[in-house]
Amino acid sequence: MARVTKMGCFAFKSGGKNKPKNQRTPSPSGGAKSPAPTSSEGHKSKSSSASATTPTRTSIQELSEERGAQRLRVFDFDELSSATNGFSRALKIGEGGFGSVYRAFFRSGSGGGGGRVVLAVKRLKQRSLQGHKQWLAEVQFLGVLEHPNLVRLIGYCAVDSETSKQRLLVYEFMPNKSLDDHLFNRAHPPLSWRMRLQIMIGAARGLDYLHEGLQEVQVIYRDFKAANVLLDADFKPKLSDFGLAREGPTEGKTHVSTAVVGTHGYAAPDYIETGHLTTRSDVWSYGVVLYEILTGRRSVERSRPPEEQKLLDWVARHPPESHSFRSIMDPRLGGKYPAAAARRVARLADRCLVKNPKERPPMRDVVGELERVLQMDPSPPPLVEKDGGDRRRSPPAKR
Known part of the structure; x- marks a missing residue:
């Protein structure tokens, strides 16, 4: 039976067969289903001995283990393929050195009466070591960072097989482009x-x-x-x-x-x-x-x-x-x-x-x-007419 995973104000419907019970942010070397690497005991000891009154800097990797696992969803590749109609060219909204970005449609709610949620799916080019590093950085940073002026990362997908390596990211959809x-x-x-x-x-x-x-x-x-x-x-x-x-x-x-x-x-x-x-x-x-x-x-x-x-x-x-x-x-x-x-x-x-x-x-x-x-007045100053009236108009732009 399908399992519903709630994300914010709506819910996604997923098959859940290959979904890990404990969603963790990905490790640098493994796929998304691998546990995130833990800090060494020496590092823990050093942090615990620090003064309680002195703020201790923490790495993004450590913060992503703590917060990203709770905020990000692990998507199945088949689910993302379905949402983009097989990564159709008709749904492609951008392309760069990292790969392509697609408009994706998901059903909201667990019932049949739910509407559609539009998201953006970034699919990195396969066999790209640099692409994997950038994908990992996005997962770790955006799994921690949260601000009205930062794009929201919904989740990610990482699949390693004998024939391919898939790395994908799922974001909120930004309809007015850049x-x-x-x-x-x-x-x-x-x-x-x-x-x-x-x-x-x-x-x-x-x-x-x-x-x-x-x-x-x-x-x-x-x-x-x-x-x-x-x-x-x-x-x-x-x-x-x-x-x-x-x-x-x-x-x-x-x-x-x-x-x-x-x-x-x-x-x-x-x-x-x-x-x-x-x-x-x-x-x-x-x-x-x-x-x-x-x-x-x-x-x-x-x-x-x-x-x-x-x-x-x-x-x-x-x-x-x-x-x-x-x-x-x-x-x-x-x-x-x-x-x-x-x-x-x-x-x-x-x-x-x-x-x-x-x-x-x-x-x-x-x-x-x-x-x-x-806050400066965006209007040009009034121009005084000969009859004593005044009107406003934009001065001619100099060329």
Whole structure:
């Protein structure tokens, strides 16, 4: 008989034949049905001897063993195949180096009268060692992290057989795709000035939570870009794709030393040059995206004239205080933005992009500044007519 497993406000119906009694987050070497690795006795002893008044940093792996097992569901592969109509191309909504993402339909409730729940299923490419590492990172991080501006991971699937190795993730469905789609794909109507600010405020809150929101561990996102900012039905932003996320430095250290990964055009130069990763590496990436929402241009566009191909080099020739600043603004805005607010956002972006990472603002300060910008009057000043009346209209955008 089928067994119903409740997840949040609805329930999934599953066969339950191969479902483990104790759902555990996966181990690095085994499948999802293997028990998660436990900490060594030496580590336990060290933690227990720490002062009760001193907060003890805990690894994501340990936290995922404790919390992820309770929050995440282990899916059967056949169930996910059925929900995506055999991973039909007609249901494919995205594709990248990791593999493909599909829209998936599940029945809610245990009875026949339940409706359908739409989720997203990411299927990693087979025989990819790097893909497995990123899949595991997503399971461990998103099994622990919980914030309104982070995408919610529902569960996962891991199947190893003689012929194949399957790694899948199941997320909440984000119907409005990504910030990247709405900024750069002309098939979508342009985002208003206010909507752009609201999306960036939400994204900044998500990063601030990763950097400072958990007492036990600090998280460095390492892949902030417009394509990883997904938008729900109300255009609320949520950070996605945690495959490259890393834990922050342990006590007494200033950075994490790691191989340089990420997306070209968004990685901080100090990280590229030294391999030293900090939360301020994320701040740099955020500054790049701030200029993308101002200009409507990607960080790198090879189709542009040589002097305009690299976004940061181009905008540097039109600083916020210059008369030519308005020439960099996205023409799709149609001039419908307060010029003073746009210059203030550019100045904030420049602070995020300073060479010395220690001088970049923490994300908490970024959130506060953007909230203040959002409160600035979005309407242009009234124009006085000769008859003494006044009317409001947007000034013509400079080209």
